[in-house]
Amino acid sequence: MSGEIVNLTEIEKSFGGVQVLSKVSLSVKEGEICCLAGENGCGKSTLIKIISGVYSHDGGQIALNGRTYPRLNPIDSIREGIQVIYQDFSLFPNLTVAENLALSDQVESGRAIVSWERMRRIAGESLAMIGIEMDPDKTVEELPVSGKQLVAIARAVYCNARLIIMDEPTTTLTQKEIDSLFTLIRNLKEKGISTLFVSHKIREMLDITEKITIMRNGRVVAGGDTGEFDEIKITQAMTGRDIGGERFHWSGVDEEPLLRTEKLSRRGAFSDIDLTVRSGEIVGITGLLGSGRTELALALFGRSPADGGKIFRSGMEVVIRSIQDAMENGIAYVPEDRLTEGLFLEQSIERNLFANTYKKFERFAGLLDFKKIRAAADKAMDDYGIVSPDIALPVRSLSGGNQQRVVLARWMSTGAEVLILNGPTVGVDVGSKFEIHKKLREIAERGVGILIFSDDIQELIMNCNRILVIHKGRFTDELQSDCLKEHDLIDRLNAYR
Amino acid sequence: MNFGFGKIAKGEGNIRQLSFITLCTFILMCWLLPDTFLTVRNFRSMSFQFPELGILSLAMMLAMLTGGIDLSLVGIANLASILGAFVFVKIMPPDSPEGVVLVYIAGVVALAVFVGMSCGLLNGFLISRLNVPPILATLGTMQLYTGIAIVLTKGAAVIGFPARYSVIGNGSVAGFGVPLIIFILLLTAFTVLLRKTNFGINLYLIGSNAKAALFSGIKVGKVLMISYMIGGLMAGLAGLIMSSRTNGAKADYGTSYILQSILVAVLGGVKPTGGSGYAIGILIAVLALQFLSSGFSMLRFSNFAKEFVWGVFLLAIMIVNYFTNERNKS
Amino acid sequence: MDKILRKNEFWLFCILLLMAFIVGGSNDAFWSRTNLFSLFKSSVVMGIFALGVLLVIVSGGIDISFPAFAVFSFYITVKYLLYIKFTGPVVIPFAMSMAIGTLLGLMNAFLISTFKLIPLIVTLGTGSAVTGFLRAFVGTGTLSNLPQPLIDFSRWNIYTETLSDGSVIGFSGSFLILIALSLAVAFVLRRTTLGRGVYAMGGDLTAAVRAGLPVPKLYYFTYGLVGALAGTAGIVHCSLIRLANPRDLEGAEMEVIAAVVLGGASLTGGKGTVSGTILGVFLIVLIKGSLILVGIPTDWQKVAIGVVLITATALTAYRSSKGGR
Incomplete structure (x- = not known):
């Protein structure tokens, strides 16, 4: 059976008396490409931090790979294969690609001495896992944004990710780069790795995802297969109102231009x-x-x-x-x-x-x-x-x-x-x-x-x-x-x- | 005149805390030393001691507001005072009549201002035009200015000022020491400059986000240049007070002031990363240090014990700030 | 980037050679072994300090307390050893001074990592406190009768020769300590997980936390090691000049930071190498030691260092702003 990597039921969370999440349920199955959508401040980021164990939840249930966690911590979350790629990628600009890819492993394995050969090998393996070729001896600051993102993804995949959560991954990419990112996400799906896409770009959600969950004011207001949604429906759900679509017309006179x-x-x-x-x-x-x-x-x-x-x-x-x-x-x-x-x-x-x-x-x-x-x-x-x-x-x-x-x-x-x-x-x-x-x-x-x-x-x-x-x-x-x-x-x- | 006391009352937390601690220090000293600390004589003598450091700290604050630092201030002060001393010793004819001496003193003040601003101009040029990080630029110019002072004096003290000159550092007007008056004037000018003028607000904006300042059309380079020039000018004035008070000018005089002025600025609530700080904080911080220092002198602590206490004081304040900020967050 | 860094060191080396030839060309005395040996000897203490400063700059911090720590370490060590009339192996004073330095460094780390304070301010405070404590409560007198093992150490030469005029010159063994420590620090920075962690945290602190690096441990490691190196440099310094003077080394922090920056370390953290740092130290030592040989009075030392530092940093800044556009 294709298991559920994440299963949240009726999660509650409040900060200083302010309820930021109420009765939020979300599930991501193995190999699924899901989207978590909503305007800024709707509770998306809080939810991600709960899944990654950074925040603890006040109520509801968290189950990762079928195992229920009354209190989830970041290490458990990583062990269950949850990897978050933040908007800033969390890479080290001054270090090489190889080192960025291998450093976590180096620390976790408890080795005191660094073998550069081993680092390059790990780097090669992780790049191969996502089917990318890159010079592992380049420093990350020399890479374009899309390259940095690939390094971040490769690192996540190498850390045995089963679910990669991407926070607004397309913001700084060109269309072409977005296309290749989507191809990559589909390839990951083939390997059984799920993606949770956090975004507010409607067209992209429709393009890539299979399931959409829309949040507003800390609640899930809509959810279901992507096929059931269109742009208007999503916008309505995200904003809670109709947004008119009248084009701009210029009716000025053709005088000396400004x-x-x-x-x-x-x-x-x-x-x-x-x-x-x-x-x-x-x-x-x-x-x-x-x-x-x-x-x-x-x-x-x-x-x-x-x-x-x-x-x-x-x-x-x-x-x-x-x-x-x-x-x-x-x-x-x-x-x-x-x-x-x-x-x-x-x-x-x-x-x-x-x-x-x-x-x-x-x-x-x-x-x-x-x-x-x-x-x-x-x-x-x-x-x-x-x-x-x-x-x-x-x-x-x-x-x-x-x-x-x-x-x-x-x-x-x-x-x-x-x-x-x-x-x-x-x-x-x-x-x-x-x-x-x-x-x-x-x-x-x-x-x-x-x-x-x-x-x-x-x-x-x-x-x-x-x-x-x-x-x-x-x-x-x-x-x-x-x-x-x-x-x-x-x-x-x-x-x- | 609103010195920012309102802000303190409203809850500029760290400054309020500092004021409280300063007051405690004051009361402690009064209690420990009722006969010597709480006397007119002591207050007079304190009022001659702290203005030099106070002025240098204001200059330091100016640099720190924009996210920089100025390590060359003391170097500038000494260079200015040495060049001034040369005017008296080498150019002014001995036995000049009173009037001529006064003209020379005015000339020396002008020279100190000029030297201070020129040195500040070089700092500003390196930082704003060549994009050298401030700590490095002023580390270099500190060596340079001190070096020039050493070359000029061969490391020896220059002495032999006219008696009139000592008024700047030792005189009084209506019972208030001249250095104190100069400091208060500068403090007032600073408060107005920082809170009430376009230039002052630009400093905060640059310190907060230099790139955004650039994109907002603020002339970042020019503002930085001027701010380092004002810093240099202040250092020049501090140099005058120093040489007049001690009746001598020396290349390595007051080198510990550089760290002390950073200490005062930070104690006074200036954020080393830029964009925040009040001139009034400098006054409170420099008073706190002066109370500590005078009190300890009277308690027969050595100068070194003071240095120890200052270091501990700085760390203690920072730690207390940490805890209050943490509490405010939650 | 690695290539450009290598280039930096290459250029630094060229400048060093060029300066050596200029000085040597105008005065043959430069090439005399007496002069060369003394240059090497005078780079030892600054070099050891610089290794520590390199470490802390790579981690994204700064330390201006190390001269105070060095003085504190050697003075207490010497005072105690004199008190117990120590005659044992020279390793003991070294270990003791190093241990004291380490403890002081760990104090910096504690303050920085626990209270999230800015390194510049913390080390300003601890430096002032430690100096004040030493002079107020331990002593201010210069100790000139060092324990015998330290005097023996200062006389230790790995190569000696007798000149035609009968005087004996030697290549100080203390230089071996600098070489050994340089290799050790280079190894630590390049080949250990901790060392790479230091680079990582200097590159991006948030990312380091997220990647699961033990950041507090890295702080203790960095500042502890800086303290240990300061303690070592301190004891070497007092042994070489055969005096334990609590007023020594004041202001040394600026010169050492200057040397490390000349060596290509970036104050924003994450960049810098041991080889560059050592070259930077040699450059400063060469300037300081050779002015007199080219007929410039030593009064000009600070001016020369200032000019070199300003030129070097201005060139670097100019080049990087060109590169960024």
Whole structure:
């Protein structure tokens, strides 16, 4: 009989009197590919930590491979073959691939002396187990993200994993890498290794998984075979509401564009880019990783300036050699990686909101007017629907969606007329994603020109009136999104692989 | 003027704790030494001792706020005081009339400010333009500045200041020592700078996340450069007070101040990883050390016993902070 | 990365050779055996310290308490041995000093791992406390009549020759200790599970915890070993200068850290090698010892070290920022 690796029944968990999980049941059978879905803060991560023994459960039953554990600890969980691959992979960047793969074994086997030969052998074996070839003497920091992920998977498999739990595994991968990850997951299934996919990307769930469990507010709200679900049903279950799907239409006039580039180039990144963004437009730019997409965004924002061509703002030629130049010319940029490039986690919401606009509040002798700042903060919180009891709280206390809105509000308060967003909803849950898209449309309506760099095809089609495809540093297609089909765009992108 | 006392009352836990411990130290010393500690004379003498360290600690705090550190501060202080001393000894004609002496003193103060800022500029350049980690950059410049001071003096003390000069380190205005007045002025200026200006808030933001600061359009390089220059300037001023108070300038004077200023900053609640700290914390921490140190002197402990107690004190505070933070978490 | 590291050491070696030839070219006295022998001898203590600092930097920490620990260890050892009028084998004072150093190092580890404190602050505190304790409660006097075994050790040469003017010079046996300890630390770092654990924890502490590495044990191992090395360096130092002076070695921490950083260790942890470190030590010792030979007064020592350190770190930082773009 194909046994159940994990069987949770009616798990309860609370922290400091707050119930975070109530009556959560979940089971994963041998060789099954399951998905645990839900918005940020729905209890997914708590559940994973309970399965891996990091947290203990307050009520309910945990059975691993048929054995009931009244109190599960991490070592038991690992012994039962549960391996978690965290988003950061938990690898050692300074060590070689071989060592990363073999270190756990080295420690567990209780050997005091390291045999490099043995390490390489273990590395070779574990890479072979997932059918990957890789230079075991490379250090992990030299690998691309997808390579790191493969090392993490190989390590899990070598540790006799029976169930691999992957926490948001596709966030930083390109489409091609996602495809090969899925192939790998299917191969693992052949070997009887199950995968629990933790995600909020709906399309991927439908693609790869056989069974879906959806959580909201600490409860399981839907579950069953993937075949029974479609995008709408999942979204409804995750957010608890209907999310409308009306496409964005631009109805402005074809006047002098807010932003125009002429043969913009940067050596080794992109060349001859002719781009226009008009008032009220939302223009999408997409391309594979390494297509010059991010480089173009950074050049328009002056982070790594272009070295050829011209940029016009409302018809006037401008020089953008630094972020300050871009800001002076009313160009704002919401970065790709909110946590490392956007937010000051330990600092207050107020400081995060006004990080680059404090100068506006200077009175005499450079002193700031905190009354005005307070009022402006209240207004921004209101405008952008940021929910928090106190603007003096650290921004860390906010949810991902609220945090992204803080960054957006920060940039809009600079009075920018051109807003560049790089992956605006990466790592944002479905509900917040919807709110952010709504906000972007509002901003566009006020006459701001918006440029979205993204690889979320659906996001682009729904929210942009034009989509440009960049490949090898050049624009290859310009598409009106009115009647564009998702798979058309995907096909075009696939053609460049 | 809001020095941040409000924050303390509101529960800036670690500073509140430090204030409490400082108060306890004070009461303990008063109780142990009612005749000597709790006297005007003692308070006067303490008020001349701690400002040097206080000023250096403020400079250290500035570097630590941005997630850096400045090991070269004492080197800068000594270099500034030695160059000033040379002006008096080698350039100023002996038997100059009173007015001329005053002009020279003003010149020496200006020179110290200039030297301090130039040294800070080099630190800032290495750190913000060449991306050298602050601890390494200032480790190097510490050697360099101290080295230049040694080359200039051959390691010997430079003495022979005009009597007027000693006012900076030993004089009083309305009963308050000049060093204390300078320290209080700088402390006030710092509080305003850090809490009420764009520049000050930028320092916290950079310390919290330098990359995000860059992407927010904050001129990170410029802010860092200026902050190390201000640090150097403060060190130059501390050098003036040191040389004026001791009536001498020497390349290796006060080398223990560098570790002490880190100690004061950390005691005062400045996070070594950057992004948090209050100027008022520096005042409380430096007072705590001064009470301990004066009290122990009166109890006939040697200087070395003080060093021992300081180390233990630092560790004890850190451990107490650990336990309160743990308790707050759960 | 390994290749680039090897390259780093290669370049360091080239610079070392270049400097030797410059100094030697301007003054023949550099190549005299008297000078070379003394250079090797003066690199011993700094070298042993540097091995410890390398270890702690690789682990992602820093230690500025080791000179204080070294002084504490040798002073107590010598004082006690004088008190009991010790005449036994030289191994005893070494073992004793090492043991005291180890205990002190374990204290650092305890504070760092139990209370999750920052190594810089902890070692600042323990360094100050230990120095203060020693001078306040143990003594401040210089002990110049070391126990005989230590004096014998300082005279131990593995090679001696008589110069034409009749004076005798020798290659100090203490250098063997540096070689042995270097090999031992290299072995530990490269070939033991603990050593690799130190690299792993310096690379990513969270990952180390998740991978099941015994992180507290690694702290005790690292800081304990740093203490042991400090104790050893201390006793070697006091034996070589034939004095036990509790005011010695003040400020040595900065120079040693400078040497280790010159040797290519990264202060962010996880990177650094024994060979690089030893080359870094040689470089600093060469600068300190050779200025006078090229006609620069020794007053310039600190300036020279400062300039070299600034240049080296600036070049490294510049190169890595180029590489990152």
